[in-house]
Amino acid sequence: MNIVVCVKQTPDTAATISIEEGKATWGDAPLVLNPWDEYAVEQAILTREELGGKVTALSLGPEEAREALKLALAMGCDEAILINDPLFESADTLIVSRALAAGIMKLGEVELVFFGRASVDSDSGVLGSQTARRLGWPSISWAAAISHHEGAIEVERMIDEGRQVVRSSLPAVISVVKEINEPRYPSFMGIRKASKAEIPTWSAESIGIDGSLSPAVTWPEMFAPQVKSAECEFIAGQSAQEIAEGLADRLIAEKVI
Amino acid sequence: MDFKLTNEQEMWKQAVHEFCAAEVQPKASEMDANASFNHQAVKKMGPLGLLGLNIAEEYGGTGIDSISAAIAIEELGWSCGGTALSVSAHNGLGCAPISLFGSEEQKKHWLPALASGEAGLAALALTEPSGGSDLSRAVQTHAELDGDEWVINGSKAWITNPSVGSLVVTLCRTDSREDSKAFSLIIVPTDTKGLHIHPAESKMGVRASPTHALSYENVRVPAKHLLGEIGQGLYQTYEALDGGRISIGALAIGLARAALEEAMRYAKQREAFNAKLSGHQAIQWMIADGVTQIEAARWLIFHAAWKKDQGGRFTKEASMAKLFASEMAEKVCRNAIQILGSYGYSQEYPVERFYRDARLMTIGEGTSEVQRMVISKHALG
Numbered sequence: 132m133n134i135v136v137c138v139k140q141t142p143d144t145a146a147t148i149s150i151e152e153g154k155a156t157w158g159d160a161p162l163v164l165n166p167w168d169e170y171a172v173e174q175a176i177l178t179r180e181e182l183g184g185k186v187t188a189l190s191l192g193p194e195e196a197r198e199a200l201k202l203a204l205a206m207g208c209d210e211a212i213l214i215n216d217p218l219f220e221s222a223d224t225l226i227v228s229r230a231l232a233a234g235i236m237k238l239g240e241v242e243l244v245f246f247g248r249a250s251v252d253s254d255s256g257v258l259g260s261q262t263a264r265r266l267g268w269p270s271i272s273w274a275a276a277i278s279h280h281e282g283a284i285e286v287e288r289m290i291d292e293g294r295q296v297v298r299s300s301l302p303a304v305i306s307v308v309k310e311i312n313e314p315r316y317p318s319f320m321g322i323r324k325a326s327k328a329e330i331p332t333w334s335a336e337s338i339g340i341d342g343s344l345s346p347a348v349t350w351p352e353m354f355a356p357q358v359k360s361a362e363c364e365f366i367a368g369q370s371a372q373e374i375a376e377g378l379a380d381r382l383i384a385e386k387v388i
Numbered sequence: 389m390d391f392k393l394t395n396e397q398e399m400w401k402q403a404v405h406e407f408c409a410a411e412v413q414p415k416a417s418e419m420d421a422n423a424s425f426n427h428q429a430v431k432k433m434g435p436l437g438l439l440g441l442n443i444a445e446e447y448g449g450t451g452i453d454s455i456s457a458a459i460a461i462e463e464l465g466w467s468c469g470g471t472a473l474s475v476s477a478h479n480g481l482g483c484a485p486i487s488l489f490g491s492e493e494q495k496k497h498w499l500p501a502l503a504s505g506e507a508g509l510a511a512l513a514l515t516e517p518s519g520g521s522d523l524s525r526a527v528q529t530h531a532e533l534d535g536d537e538w539v540i541n542g543s544k545a546w547i548t549n550p551s552v553g554s555l556v557v558t559l560c561r562t563d564s565r566e567d568s569k570a571f572s573l574i575i576v577p578t579d580t581k582g583l584h585i586h587p588a589e590s591k592m593g594v595r596a597s598p599t600h601a602l603s604y605e606n607v608r609v610p611a612k613h614l615l616g617e618i619g620q621g622l623y624q625t626y627e628a629l630d631g632g633r634i635s636i637g638a639l640a641i642g643l644a645r646a647a648l649e650e651a652m653r654y655a656k657q658r659e660a661f662n663a664k665l666s667g668h669q670a671i672q673w674m675i676a677d678g679v680t681q682i683e684a685a686r687w688l689i690f691h692a693a694w695k696k697d698q699g700g701r702f703t704k705e706a707s708m709a710k711l712f713a714s715e716m717a718e719k720v721c722r723n724a725i726q727i728l729g730s731y732g733y734s735q736e737y738p739v740e741r742f743y744r745d746a747r748l749m750t751i752g753e754g755t756s757e758v759q760r761m762v763i764s765k766h767a768l769g
Binding site for chain 2: 201202205315316317318319320322323325326327
């Protein structure tokens with residue numbers, strides 16, 4: 132089975148975000164494989180271990196995103212491809228999904244595509260579904276468990292109301308939540324393989340995208356929300372009743388009750 | 389000359405660090421308090437390659453370069469001194485002699501399960517109750533051939549790992565002659581009848597690493613458990629120890645780094661005399677010395693590791709690196725306690741644990757005094 136896992140390089144979740152001249156910046160925080168995508172990579176590898184085949188990690192991003200792809204390789208993906216082109220510099224998810232879908236079509240004979248549920252930086256969480264729509268394949272989001280049945284899959288989705296079990300034909304696009312597995316740590320042998328791996332770069336043209344792309348969503352301004360200051364006041368008293376009365380008086384004075 | 393880690397080494401450092409931060413460090417304080425071994429974390433180390441640092445790929449290990457091995461042990465030391473000591477002893481003392489001197493058959497038989505972690509950890513038994521630094525005098529445990537079996541009698545002391553492992557490579561007298569060719573290394577499985585593993589010692593530090601006294605009472609193992617040639621045991625031991633010393637030095641660096649990180653965090657937040665501690669020169673100097681000494685120790689360790697990979701002996705380099713790194717770690721941990729003041733002395737903060745753990749590094753696998761003997765012998769000829 133040919134499996135693709137779409138990954139993104141993001142800042143470390145421990146990074147402190149600040150806003151400078153209307154742009155979000157993470158300073159020199161280390162860049163990592165999007166933590167949610169680790170679950171997608173693990174699921175792709177588990178699927179290959181169960182059913183055989185090949186896992187290709189696919190990322191759209193700048194040259195540095197190679198490092199995230201290397202981590203996916205170190206975990207056990209067979210191949211990695213970077214889609215990188217100046218055309219994609221201010222891409223929104225509609226453009227990224229178009230490029231990823233084109234990349235998946237170029238790979239050919241793909242049966243399953245995995246996404247993490249969102250990326251920790253932009254956190255839109257729609258890329259999986261958008262890519263599925265571009266491909267014309269079923270989209271299954273919030274997957275917490277997957278079982279395979281002759282040419283079809285059964286997926287347990289973790290939704291607000293509870294768990295929902297759905298069945299789908301293949302090919303399909305699945306975005307996973309962290310309850311689905313425990314991502315493995317890359318092994319030394321995996322790292323050795325990854326550090327020697329050739330990661331090809333696909334340009335926009337090579338996946339059949341040309342001309343100017345104008346994003347539907349732009350980020351004209353970004354600002355940090357104002358910090359709300361709160362004052363803490365202790366209400367003292369000799370007994371619980373006295374403290375409660377004091378509290379009630381304060382709440383009434385503040386027009387809370 | 390190139391002072392840059394390779395891409396592979398950088399990735400490895402990052403991967404081991406993340407593993408240690410998630411799986412080892414959070415339990416370190418509890419393991420120290422209860423003197424318990426972190427089975428759960430060590431079990432997960434096999435698939436990563438952390439238990440096969442001295443084992444070739446064909447026997448299930450990583451065939452890793454010595455600098456990458458030092459990087460891994462430093463990260464382990466940063467996360468938990470005791471766990472790191474057990475893993476270091478497994479690789480550098482338990483597995484290394486089998487890798488270095490074992491026959492093809494022995495390597496195929498013993499190494500894969502040690503690399504994967506299925507067989508638990510390996511141990512090396514050298515020291516005896518009456519001595520350890522001068523092995524050629526101290527080792528009285530003897531092995532005699534009886535048909536196609538060795539019969540071993542004697543006792544060993546301060547042995548790391550036997551209660552959590554499957555075998556103890558044991559240094560025995562196999563000849564009554566009075567010179568350095570009287571010794572041999574023999575593999576003794578821990579479940580062999582007559583091998584008594586005494587209760588774990590209660591120690592000042594590295595408490596997550598079990599240390600035991602052993603008694604050998606008519607312990608019988610097949611003759612084919614002898615490692616390499618008969619009479620070579622002492623030379624084999626010294627060669628294995630050279631590698632082990634790089635590892636202990638790397639571990640000490642990890643401890644110093646953890647202590648310094650904690651001290652810097654505290655110094656940036658605690659105030660005295662209307663300024664952060666980090667604004668006072670007295671503290672700045674301790675931090676500066678710590679950063680410098682850690683860096684110096686690391687280059688000594690990397691150099692010894694590099695020399696090891698070039699082939700040939702690296703005894704002097706390993707001794708210098710171990711000596712400097714272990715004494716440096718004690719100093720840096722001492723200063724970290726000083727910076728944290730009473731909190732540093734309290735078990736509420738981890739720096740007192742780092743200090744207790746670091747104290748062992750100037751003793752285990754050759755005391756500082758033995759390292760100085762080795763170094764001066766090389767210098768003076």
